[in-house]
Amino acid sequence: MTTGILAVTVKGIIEVGGISQVQKYSESRMNFNQFGFDPRIRYTFWNLGITSVPIWLYISYMQPAMQRVYSTPDVTTARNMFLISLPVYLLMCLGTIIEGVVIFAYYTSKGCDIYNAGLIININQLVLYTVLELFVDLPGLPGLFIAALSSAAFSTLSSCLSSLSAILYEDIIKVRNPNISAQVVTNISRLVTILFGLIALAATFLISSLPGSVVSLFASFVGCMEGPTCAIFILSAFGRRATTKEVLFGAMCGMSISLWLNLENLFSDVPAYTLLPSGPTNSCSIMSNFSSLPTVSPHGYSTTTSFPHDETSTNFVHETHSITAKVNEEEALM
Numbered sequence: 575m576t577t578g579i580l581a582v583t584v585k586g587i588i589e590v591g592g593i594s595q596v597q598k599y600s601e602s603r604m605n606f607n608q609f610g611f612d613p614r615i616r617y618t619f620w621n622l623g624i625t626s627v628p629i630w631l632y633i634s635y636m637q638p639a640m641q642r643v644y645s646t647p648d649v650t651t652a653r654n655m656f657l658i659s660l661p662v663y664l665l666m667c668l669g670t671i672i673e674g675v676v677i678f679a680y681y682t683s684k685g686c687d688i689y690n691a692g693l694i695i696n697i698n699q700l701v702l703y704t705v706l707e708l709f710v711d712l713p714g715l716p717g718l719f720i721a722a723l724s725s726a727a728f729s730t731l732s733s734c735l736s737s738l739s740a741i742l743y744e745d746i747i748k749v750r751n752p753n754i755s756a757q758v759v760t761n762i763s764r765l766v767t768i769l770f771g772l773i774a775l776a777a778t779f780l781i782s783s784l785p786g787s788v789v790s791l792f793a794s795f796v797g798c799m800e801g802p803t804c805a806i807f808i809l810s811a812f813g814r815r816a817t818t819k820e821v822l823f824g825a826m827c828g829m830s831i832s833l834w835l836n837l838e839n840l841f842s843d844v845p846a847y848t849l850l851p852s853g854p855t856n857s858c859s860i861m862s863n864f865s866s867l868p869t870v871s872p873h874g875y876s877t878t879t880s881f882p883h884d885e886t887s888t889n890f891v892h893e894t895h896s897i898t899a900k901v902n903e904e905e906a907l908m
Contacts, residue, residue, distance in 0.1 A: 575726040578719045579669045585708045586676035590683050599679035632800035637737035685857030697787045739766045798832035
C-alpha cells in the first residue's frame, strides 16, 4: 500500500509539472485559516485537529491493537511498540493527504474534475480511476496497485474478524461454559469468524449505496463509539468510584445519541457531508488517454463510459449523458 501511495504521488507530481505546480493548482484545498466555531463548516482546525484526538486514541484501544499489545513480553516492549508505530502511522496519514492533493492538482491541471463531471459516480472510485489513467502505458501496474490495496484491506479485515471471534469466546461463551475442550473452542472460533465475515460482506453492499467516501463513513461510525470508549479507558485510569453498571449505562447513552445523529444525517434531506469547491470541468471531453472505463452505478447497473478515439471530439459528454438517461429510463420502467 505504501508503494502504491508513493507511485501515484510521484507520477502525479511529474504529470502536473513539479511540486510548485501542484501547490498552484491545489491552492483552494490548502486553507489552514479555518479557526471558527461554526458547526456547519465541516473542515476546520477544531474538527480536523482537536476532535481527531479521540479517533487516534480509539484506534489504539481497539481489540486488534490490544491483541498486539498482549502479544508483547512486557510493558516496556509494548510502550516501545507504540512509540515506533506512532510516527509510521503519522507518515501514512500524511502520505494519503499528499496523494489526495496531488490527484486534485492533476485533474485541475487537465481542466476536468472527474467527480463533478460525472465520469465517476462514487467518490470512492477516484483513486482507482486515477491509477488507470496515470499508468495506462504500463501494463500490469494498475493491477498490482489494486492487489496491494486489496491486500491491505484484507489484512485489516482478518485482524478485525479474529478479534471479534476472540471477544465472543472470551466474554460470552467461556463465561457460560468454562470447561469446553480446546477442539470445540477451535471449531466455534472458526464458525464465528465465518459468520462475521458474511456479515462484513453484506455490509459492503450497504456501504456502496451510501453517500460519501469510505473514510467519512468509517469516521461517522467510529465516532459513535470513540468518545464513550476513550472515556471508559480514561475513567479507569483516573477514577475509582464508578461502578460497572454506571460506566456501561453512560457509554450506551453516548453511543445511542451519536448513532442517532449519524443515521439522521445519512437518511434525512440534510446533505451527508459538505463538498469542497469543485475543480474545472471544461476540458473533460478531451482529457482521456484511454478508450473506455467500466463504472458501476449505485443501483447496480454496470456501464461503460466510451471515450472517442479522436481526442478533439466533443461527443464524449453527450455519450455520457445518454448512458445516464438510459439507466434512468430503465429504473422508471422497473
